[in-house]
Amino acid sequence: MSGVVAGAVSRAAVLAGLVLAALVLRPAGDAAAKPVTVADLLAGSPAEDWRVPDAEDTLYMDLARGRVVIELASRAAPQHVANIRALARTHYFDGLAIVRVQDNYVVQWDDPDHHRPVPAGVRAAVEFTAAAGADARFEPLADRDVYAPQIGFLDGFPAARDPRSHIVWLAHCYGMVGAGRDDPPESDGTEMYAVIGHAPRQLDRNVALVGRVLQGMELLSSLPRGSGEMGFYVPSEPTVPIRSVRIAADVPEAERTPIEMLRTNSATFRAVLEQRRQRHEPWFKFSPDHIDLCNVPLPVRAIPSAGR
Amino acid sequence: MSGVVAGAVSRAAVLAGLVLAALVLRPAGDAAAKPVTVADLLAGSPAEDWRVPDAEDTLYMDLARGRVVIELASRAAPQHVANIRALARTHYFDGLAIVRVQDNYVVQWDDPDHHRPVPAGVRAAVEFTAAAGADARFEPLADRDVYAPQIGFLDGFPAARDPRSHIVWLAHCYGMVGAGRDDPPESDGTEMYAVIGHAPRQLDRNVALVGRVLQGMELLSSLPRGSGEMGFYVPSEPTVPIRSVRIAADVPEAERTPIEMLRTNSATFRAVLEQRRQRHEPWFKFSPDHIDLCNVPLPVRAIPSAGR
Numbered sequence: 001m002s003g004v005v006a007g008a009v010s011r012a013a014v015l016a017g018l019v020l021a022a023l024v025l026r027p028a029g030d031a032a033a034k035p036v037t038v039a040d041l042l043a044g045s046p047a048e049d050w051r052v053p054d055a056e057d058t059l060y061m062d063l064a065r066g067r068v069v070i071e072l073a074s075r076a077a078p079q080h081v082a083n084i085r086a087l088a089r090t091h092y093f094d095g096l097a098i099v100r101v102q103d104n105y106v107v108q109w110d111d112p113d114h115h116r117p118v119p120a121g122v123r124a125a126v127e128f129t130a131a132a133g134a135d136a137r138f139e140p141l142a143d144r145d146v147y148a149p150q151i152g153f154l155d156g157f158p159a160a161r162d163p164r165s166h167i168v169w170l171a172h173c174y175g176m177v178g179a180g181r182d183d184p185p186e187s188d189g190t191e192m193y194a195v196i197g198h199a200p201r202q203l204d205r206n207v208a209l210v211g212r213v214l215q216g217m218e219l220l221s222s223l224p225r226g227s228g229e230m231g232f233y234v235p236s237e238p239t240v241p242i243r244s245v246r247i248a249a250d251v252p253e254a255e256r257t258p259i260e261m262l263r264t265n266s267a268t269f270r271a272v273l274e275q276r277r278q279r280h281e282p283w284f285k286f287s288p289d290h291i292d293l294c295n296v297p298l299p300v301r302a303i304p305s306a307g308r
Numbered sequence: 309m310s311g312v313v314a315g316a317v318s319r320a321a322v323l324a325g326l327v328l329a330a331l332v333l334r335p336a337g338d339a340a341a342k343p344v345t346v347a348d349l350l351a352g353s354p355a356e357d358w359r360v361p362d363a364e365d366t367l368y369m370d371l372a373r374g375r376v377v378i379e380l381a382s383r384a385a386p387q388h389v390a391n392i393r394a395l396a397r398t399h400y401f402d403g404l405a406i407v408r409v410q411d412n413y414v415v416q417w418d419d420p421d422h423h424r425p426v427p428a429g430v431r432a433a434v435e436f437t438a439a440a441g442a443d444a445r446f447e448p449l450a451d452r453d454v455y456a457p458q459i460g461f462l463d464g465f466p467a468a469r470d471p472r473s474h475i476v477w478l479a480h481c482y483g484m485v486g487a488g489r490d491d492p493p494e495s496d497g498t499e500m501y502a503v504i505g506h507a508p509r510q511l512d513r514n515v516a517l518v519g520r521v522l523q524g525m526e527l528l529s530s531l532p533r534g535s536g537e538m539g540f541y542v543p544s545e546p547t548v549p550i551r552s553v554r555i556a557a558d559v560p561e562a563e564r565t566p567i568e569m570l571r572t573n574s575a576t577f578r579a580v581l582e583q584r585r586q587r588h589e590p591w592f593k594f595s596p597d598h599i600d601l602c603n604v605p606l607p608v609r610a611i612p613s614a615g616r
Binding site: 101103104128143144145146147173174175183185197198199200201202204205206217218221222223224225276279282283284285286288290291292294295 | 505509531532584599
């Protein structure tokens with residue numbers, strides 16, 4: 001197989017559940033020199049290194065082309081997540097559409113005319129940084145960052161921290177989901193976006209991030225770009241209707257998407273990180289020795305026992 | 309207009325030639341507080357701050373959905389660019405197809421069966437770092453980087469440098485184009501890829517980067533992802549045929565795409581950079597103060613005199 005950048009595993013490949021065993025071509029019998037791949041690490045990982053996202057924190061956005069599964073950051077952005085649950089439970093998003101696809105930036109969905117009634121209890125809030133208690137849960141990485149003094153993970157999401165103020169915030173990596181807003185800083189979750197390009201980290205601490213796409217990212221990222229300003233679709237362009245947005249807990253078991261995620265505080269995850277900093281595969285002639293927060297793979301897979 | 313992340317201009321928006329004047333909502337009459345936007349800076353820039361890419365260094369890849377315009381890095385990767393010119397001139401790529409689209413990673417095109425004859429003069433080479441002389445042309449930025457000790461621009465392309473060895477290399481930012489390879493480090497340009505996701509900077513110094521997409525990036529980034537391993541299309545998936553790949557100099561004037569690019573050594577570019585580090589638009593509640601190399605806008609526009 002013709003193999004551009006054959007040694008590189010992207011997060012998307014892992015997300016897509018691809019078997020990566022073929023990624024590194026090993027000379028047979030050369031056991032001593034065997035590089036350990038991410039696929040090896042995942043295949044050998046104990047079951048307790050994985051977690052199933054809480055059904056109350058899992059959002060399904062069903063499009064004609066398939067399902068986008070989002071984990072909501074209920075501890076970092078509790079008010080927004082409460083809003084989004086309430087919106088999903090009143091079927092607020094059903095029949096709305098994706099209204100904006102800006103290349104190398106974001107996909108956005110909302111009610112452009114603000115015609116839909118917003119359920120009682122949905123309150124606009126500012127949640128640019130994580131709610132109280134995040135500092136104790138933050139898992140730091142030693143790696144450098146361009147935008148923040150410290151980076152790491154919070155509740156499984158890419159995040160950053162200011163060691164002086166102990167403030168923690170989620171980071172705008174590929175696949176992160178946020179609550180759009182206009183100029184007042186408050187947002188309520190009725191307008192949502194997902195990052196589909198190089199991490200726009202300049203948005204960190206300027207918008208409430210509310211979750212991350214766990215599966216189906218390619219359904220958003222491959223949408224036609226809008227030809228209007230800032231990638232908004234213009235009337236002549238076909239819309240992308242949203243069939244429904246549901247909290248997984250409200251969906252019958254048989255219709256749920258059984259996936260699990262590698263815990264960011266597990267030994268397997270630490271080994272994956274180190275494998276991605278130091279590339280020992282023969283394809284790599286120069287090891288990067290570093291990793292960007294937004295290049296860290298966050299493995300997601302079908303639950304093995306689910307028999308898919 | 310509903311305005312998620314309304315204050316942020318992506319490179320893609322600039323690439324797409326969008327008028328960005330509406331991006332920042334200014335209170336009328338509040339001249340003193342007027343933030344200067346990228347659109348303002350570009351609108352007020354002198355003609356000499358722009359350059360037209362050399363027609364010998366400009367590659368047109370024509371797909372059914374439109375034209376992808378690539379500037380070739382003829383000084384950084386002279387052997388690969390000579391190869392690519394020779395391949396284009398023998399119509400090597402015409403009738404081939406895009407064979408791989410891996411989400412958050414790369415789009416790739418080549419001759420999967422290696423059936424096509426390679427013209428005489430095409431020689432496989434290793435050009436992981438820029439050819440001699442690059443150090444003197446490197447334009448450094450003061451900004452931090454995760455992967456390299458120093459970053460900046462080389463001949464208009466995002467690049468990095470090691471101040472000890474004076475080695476310079478191009479960086480795998482969104483829209484950069486490289487020459488794929490298998491395990492031997494040499495490549496010849498018959499296999500090409502473009503970056504469509506978060507910058508896979510771990511590939512820097514591991515592959516020859518040969519250029520950058522100037523226009524038409526969304527034609528590649530919005531392609532359906534391949535369902536095979538590493539995003540390769542499987543036989544049941546529709547292919548994306550390449551109508552032709554041509555050097556602009558070989559295309560009649562009337563069929564060329566008249567675009568120009570902001571010079572990275574211009575005062576306007578320095579002002580754009582500073583505007584993107586320090587965000588003064590009212591939408592921004594927290595200024596990032598930093599910029600990631602791959603978030604620097606590299607403005608491209610239709611040549612004003614071309615009347616398009």
